[in-house]
Amino acid sequence: MGENAMLTSAQETVWEHLVDAIAKAYTGAPLTNEPGVRCIYTTVKFSGYLASLTNWHTLEPAVYSLPHNSECETLGIGVFKQILESNEDALERCRTRLSELALPRGVRCYGAFAFDFTEPSFGIWSAWPKAIWFVPKLTLRKRLDEDSLEVLYIASPGTDERDVRADVADLLDAHAAASGQASADHPLFAEAEDRATWSDKVGRALREIAAGKLRKVVLARRAFASVNRSLSEALQQLMGTYRDSHIFAMHWQDRWMLAASPEELVRVQAGTLSVDCLAGSARRGRDPEEDQNLRLQLQTSAKNRAEHEAVVHSVTNRLESVAEQLTWPQEPGIRQLTNVQHLYTKVEGRLREGCSLLDAAICLHPTPAVAGVPDAAAISFIKAHEGWPRGFYTGGFGWMDGDGNGQINVSLRSAFIHYPNACMFAGCGIVAGSDASTEWEESEWKLAPMRTALGDCREEDAT
Numbered sequence: 001m002g003e004n005a006m007l008t009s010a011q012e013t014v015w016e017h018l019v020d021a022i023a024k025a026y027t028g029a030p031l032t033n034e035p036g037v038r039c040i041y042t043t044v045k046f047s048g049y050l051a052s053l054t055n056w057h058t059l060e061p062a063v064y065s066l067p068h069n070s071e072c073e074t075l076g077i078g079v080f081k082q083i084l085e086s087n088e089d090a091l092e093r094c095r096t097r098l099s100e101l102a103l104p105r106g107v108r109c110y111g112a113f114a115f116d117f118t119e120p121s122f123g124i125w126s127a128w129p130k131a132i133w134f135v136p137k138l139t140l141r142k143r144l145d146e147d148s149l150e151v152l153y154i155a156s157p158g159t160d161e162r163d164v165r166a167d168v169a170d171l172l173d174a175h176a177a178a179s180g181q182a183s184a185d186h187p188l189f190a191e192a193e194d195r196a197t198w199s200d201k202v203g204r205a206l207r208e209i210a211a212g213k214l215r216k217v218v219l220a221r222r223a224f225a226s227v228n229r230s231l232s233e234a235l236q237q238l239m240g241t242y243r244d245s246h247i248f249a250m251h252w253q254d255r256w257m258l259a260a261s262p263e264e265l266v267r268v269q270a271g272t273l274s275v276d277c278l279a280g281s282a283r284r285g286r287d288p289e290e291d292q293n294l295r296l297q298l299q300t301s302a303k304n305r306a307e308h309e310a311v312v313h314s315v316t317n318r319l320e321s322v323a324e325q326l327t328w329p330q331e332p333g334i335r336q337l338t339n340v341q342h343l344y345t346k347v348e349g350r351l352r353e354g355c356s357l358l359d360a361a362i363c364l365h366p367t368p369a370v371a372g373v374p375d376a377a378a379i380s381f382i383k384a385h386e387g388w389p390r391g392f393y394t395g396g397f398g399w400m401d402g403d404g405n406g407q408i409n410v411s412l413r414s415a416f417i418h419y420p421n422a423c424m425f426a427g428c429g430i431v432a433g434s435d436a437s438t439e440w441e442e443s444e445w446k447l448a449p450m451r452t453a454l455g456d457c458r459e460e461d462a463t
């Protein structure tokens with residue numbers, strides 16, 4: 001599908017105001033502690049959603065974020081600084097390089113990383129490095145209930161007011177013509193995964209579990225979609241239906257990652273850390289009574305409790321090295337989402353002195369909510385039997401600032417899009433007693449947010 005790069009007159013006005021307001025705010029904008037770099041802050045009237053700005057999704061690189069615990073949408077466009085890593089120690093290298101960025105107050109870095117840094121083949125994701133972090137040149141923030149945009153533009157050294165005007169106009173225009181083109185050839189998006197393949201994979205996992213080699217392994221399937229919506233439309237659809245999740249999109253190399261993830265790998269705010277343990281799932285009921293029954297069944301199901309306990313046990317143990325004063329409820333609660341409900345435990349604590357958000361992410365990733373137990377055996381089972389590289393699915397995405405605050409979600413309920421095609425992902429924890437057909441159904445509920453957002457009109461890949 002080709003995306004419309006034409007601006008409507010209302011949107012044209014917003015962009016024009018934006019260029020104007022940034023140029024005007026140049027004089028008097030504070031210099032940062034980096035020589036010659038200025039952070040230009042201003043505001044612009046705008047009453048719609050940021051996600052509805054019709055041509056922003058043709059710009060790249062770009063990032064969109066609406067966390068479920070926030071009323072504030074953020075849109076980042078262009079690159080002031082970037083960190084790209086693909087080696088086996090990509091996350092460790094990102095940690096070092098991110099700590100050296102010395103971000104000015106209020107400036108955030110956004111990014112995402114893959115599930116597995118040792119995987120030599122990256123499949124449909126091969127145009128991307130394995131970890132991408134960038135500080136946008138232009139960041140727009142908007143509270144959903146307000147009608148003005150907070151604007152931050154980072155001007156490079158040596159720019160004057162005239163350059164800034166030209167630079168911003170260029171940033172908002174340069175890539176519009178090149179992107180959003182329907183790419184004709186997508187052979188990598190052609191292989192379907194059917195129920196028989198899934199059952200075979202689950203069967204192999206159950207045999208390893210019976211042989212005592214694994215206790216839990218999270219197996220995923222992928223489904224392909226023909227995308228019938230622009231990214232703007234997809235995001236607005238998710239905003240309407242899945243505000244219980246962190247809605248996130250990143251545009252890189254003409255490809256998109258889109259996610260509506262309910263699970264926070266780690267969040268840090270003023271030294272307080274929290275981690276979501278989500279594992280064990282049931283569908284939502286068709287009426288309140290059925291919903292309540294399914295919820296009770298989930299809470300009392302030994303299989304789901306074992307699946308969940310594996311995550312809580314591993315997360316609390318691993319966190320010891322980076323956090324203290326850890327607390328969590330002894331009984332799991334329930335996290336109800338639009339499409340599915342999960343057993344849920346929130347673990348909270350304080351980051352240890354000298355430890356960072358990324359230290360916590362490194363020690364937690366991948367949790368048994370996306371890999372399994374024992375860790376190493378589960379990861380090698382996934383690599384040997386899942387059948388395709390996960391790429392950024394079950395990796396992480398999020399943001400961080402210069403004060404050490406930030407939030408990284410697990411890339412669940414996500415899709416990789418190369419217009420007009422997309423690949424959507426969903427996985428299920430397999431433990432003793434799991435049934436392939438029930439797990440397939442579960443994966444279908446988990447695919448629902450992306451299927452609906454993308455307006456997928458293909459039949460289910462099942463045959």
Ligand SMILES: C=C(O[C@H]1C=CC=C(C(=O)O)[C@@H]1O)C(=O)O
Nearest residue numbers: 278279280281369426427428429
């Ligand atoms: C791997 C996924 O979900 C994980 C997170 C929550 C519940 C899960 C489960 O019940 O199987 C999975 O461990 C996915 O959505 O793709």
